[in-house]
Every structure is written in structure tokens, then in C-alpha cells.
Amino acid sequence: MKKLLIYTLSLVMTFTGVSSLMAQQEQLYSHYDYNTLALNPAYAGSKQTFVANSLARMQWLNLPGAPRYYNLGIHSPVIGDFGAGLNLQTGSLGKFQIASPMKETQIALSGAYNKQISENLRVAVGLRLGMYNYNVNLSQLQTDKAGDVAFQNNDINLTAPMTGFGLYVYSDKFFAGLSAPRMVFVKNKSVSNVDIEYATNTQYYAFAGYVIDVNTDVKLKPTTQIKMVQGAPMQVDLNLHLIYLDNYSIGGFYRTGGEAGIMAMANLSPSFTLVYSYDSRMAPLNEYTGGSHEFGVQYMIPYISNSKTRVPRYF
Numbered sequence: 001m002k003k004l005l006i007y008t009l010s011l012v013m014t015f016t017g018v019s020s021l022m023a024q025q026e027q028l029y030s031h032y033d034y035n036t037l038a039l040n041p042a043y044a045g046s047k048q049t050f051v052a053n054s055l056a057r058m059q060w061l062n063l064p065g066a067p068r069y070y071n072l073g074i075h076s077p078v079i080g081d082f083g084a085g086l087n088l089q090t091g092s093l094g095k096f097q098i099a100s101p102m103k104e105t106q107i108a109l110s111g112a113y114n115k116q117i118s119e120n121l122r123v124a125v126g127l128r129l130g131m132y133n134y135n136v137n138l139s140q141l142q143t144d145k146a147g148d149v150a151f152q153n154n155d156i157n158l159t160a161p162m163t164g165f166g167l168y169v170y171s172d173k174f175f176a177g178l179s180a181p182r183m184v185f186v187k188n189k190s191v192s193n194v195d196i197e198y199a200t201n202t203q204y205y206a207f208a209g210y211v212i213d214v215n216t217d218v219k220l221k222p223t224t225q226i227k228m229v230q231g232a233p234m235q236v237d238l239n240l241h242l243i244y245l246d247n248y249s250i251g252g253f254y255r256t257g258g259e260a261g262i263m264a265m266a267n268l269s270p271s272f273t274l275v276y277s278y279d280s281r282m283a284p285l286n287e288y289t290g291g292s293h294e295f296g297v298q299y300m301i302p303y304i305s306n307s308k309t310r311v312p313r314y315f
Contacts, residue, residue: 027057027067027069027071027089027091027104028057028059028067028069029055029057029069029071029294030057030237030239030253030255030261030263030277030279030292030294031055031263031275031277031294031296032207032223032225032237033175033207033209033223033239033315034053034055034265034275034296034298034315035053035055035071035073035296036177036315037073037075037085037087037110038071038073038087038089038181039166039179039181039205039207040126040166040168040177040179040181040205040207041085041108041110041111041112041126041127041128041164041165041166041179041181042112042124042125042126042165042166042167042168042177042179043075043085043110043112043124043126043166043168043177044075044076044083044084044085044110044111044112044124044126045075045076045077045078045082045083045084045085045112045114045124046083046112046114046122046124046168046170047075047300047303047313048077048303049076049077049300049301049302049303050074050075050076050300050301051073051074051075051076051298051299051300051301052072052073052074052298052299052300053072053073053074053296053297053298053299054070054071054072054073054296054297054298055069055070055071055275055294055295055296056068056069056070056071056294056295056296057069057070057292057293057294058292058293058294059292060281060290060291060292061290061291061292061293062290063290065093065094065101066093067091067092067093068091068092068093069089069090069091070089070090070091071087071088071089072087072088072089073085073086073087073088074086075110077114081113081114081115081116082111082112082113082114083111083112083113083114083124084109084110084111084112085109085110085111085112086107086108086109086110087106087107087108087110087128087130088105088106088107089104089105089106089107090103090104090105090106091103091104091105094136102134102135102136103133103134103135103136104132104133104134104135105132105133106130106131106132106133106162106182107130107131108128108129108130108131108162108164109128109129109130110126110127110128110164111126111127112124112125112126112127112166112168113125113126120171120172121169121170121171121174122169122170122171123167123168123169123170124166124167124168124169124170125165125166125167125168126165126166126167126168126179127163127164127165128162128163128164128165128166128181129161129162129163130161130162130163131159131160131161131162132158132159132160132161132162132182132184133157133158133159134156134157134158135156135157135158136155136156137155158186160184160185160186161184161185162182162183162184162185163183163185164179164180164181164182164183165179165180166178166179166180166181167179170315172211172312172314173210173211173314174209174210174211175207175208175209175315176207176208176209177205177206177207177208178204178205178206179204179205180202180203180204180205181203181205182202182203183202201229201230201231202229202230203227203228203229204227204228204229205225205226205227205228206225206226206228207223207224207225207226208223208224209221209222209223209224209239209314209315210222210223211243211314217244217245218242218243218244219242219243219246219314220240220241220242220243221239221240221241221243221249221251221314221315222238222239222240222241223237223239223240223241223315224236224237224238224239225237225239233256233257234256235255235256235257236255236256237253237254237255237256238253238254238255239251239252239253239263240252240253241263241265243314246267246312247266247267248264248265248266248267249264249265250262250263250264250265251263251264253277253279255279258281259279259280259281260279260280261277261278261279261280261291261292262277262278262279263275263276263277263278263294264276264277270302271299271300271301271302272297272298272299273297273298273300274295274296274297274298275294275295275296275297275298276293276294276295276296277293277294278291278292278293278294279291279292280292300313
């Protein structure tokens, strides 16, 4: 039992980077072009209408206590070229009899300035301000050996201010951006004698995408996301969506490190959109972890151009 517990914790920590020996990782989402506000504050107001969306990720279903991530975001243009947004993210890791799972929560306000620089191209800069909390109680775990030093003095309860910034360039069929969505400010580098310097490591994102017209009914949308953080390998996502009638899409993706999956989107009405994805690690790790699911729903007030036409929003 003890070996299984330690194996499970080690496996989870290795994949997610929650160990103090590794760089802390942002929550992972496959629908990064749907969940952009969580990754880039400059996205606020970019759709030129009110948008609210929620995304849930259940990761590695075969692994007890595997990560569960939830995100809620709203954003809208406010005054002139300015947009604003609110983002709430929470995640948990672990499933123990006594101790609470490892949890992180962040809530932040984003503001962005969107400027038209040509007939079809806009550029936005954004800033995020918020709070970050990280909590874990490993010392309360039940183990076969009482007083196991591997789990002593490993409780953390960290609450600290955070900020973030981003750049976003976009048109109706193109986007690119750079961001650092979470920069946590910690006065002390340890809590309860546990090193928490990893929580201050900043993760940087670069992403881009383009919509290609195949014919009047079909479009292709290739996208990519690159994640970089000190002390961890760079991670690259490569996605390809096939869009039909601007209302439905199906696609596939590959993530460096050995993950691949499929995803789909459906506009149920001009206001409501559903998204889903499934991904799995490559063999042999998929035998232990299983697949991961993401579900999302979005509400958007339809954007009308020239008071006549609803403009499709591809990202």
C-alpha cells in the first residue's frame, strides 16, 4: 500500500511539476484557443461583445487523485477601445482519506487596450491583477509507517498577490500572442520550512493560428501553443481543426512529451457553443494514466457587423 501511495504521488508530481524540486506548471488545457482569457489578459474584449465561458478538465482517469481543473471566465468591451475580464481558476490533485487534496485557486481581473492598426488587424496589450492560493497537507496522510519523514513538514498554505501581462494581435482569421499569465509575489521563499520558490516561477506562452478557406463550406484552422518555464522542457501543442459551415468543427492535436487527442466544437445557436476533447499519453504510460476529458460551454451575445451580418468568431 505504501509503495502504491508513493508511486502514485511520484507519478502525479512528475507529470504536473508540483514537487518543490521542479518548476510549477500552469493548469493544462487542450482548448487553449477557446480558453484564451485564462492564458492572456490581452484577450479581454477582443471578441467585441460579451462572452462567458466555462471549461472543465478531468485528467488521467485511471490514476487515483489525478488533476481536476476548472475555469470560469467573462469578458467584454467596456469603454471605447478598452476591454475587461474576470477569470477564476481552481485545480485539485490527490484523493486521500484524511488530508485535503493539493489545491490551487486563482482569481484575477484583466484589462486590455485594443487598437485598430489596419483595416483588418487589431493589436491588444493587457494586464492582470489578482490573488493566488496554494494549499497542501501531506503531513496528514495515513502511511504504513508512522512518522514517515517523507511526508513530515510538507504542509503549505500560500496566499499571495499575482499579476500577468500579454500581447495579442488578431484579425477575423488570424491571431498571435505572447503572455505571462501568472507572476506570483512571495515575500518569503519558504512556508513551514518547505521551499516554495517554485511557486514564483513564471510560465511564458506564445501562440498563433490562422483560418484557411478550403471552399465556401469548409475551412481549416491550424493553431499552435508554446509553453516555456525555467527548469522544465519547452512544451509545444500542434492543433488542426476542420470547420464546417462556421458552426461545427472536428480536429486533432499532438503535444510534445507524448500526448495526442481529438476535439470537437458545435455552435448550438448564435449564442451557445459546446466544446469537447479527449487526449491520452502514448504507450506505455497510457496504461497507468488513462485518457483525459475536457468539456466546455460558452455564451456569447452575437457580434453584428454593420448592423446586418453576424461575424463568425473562430478564436
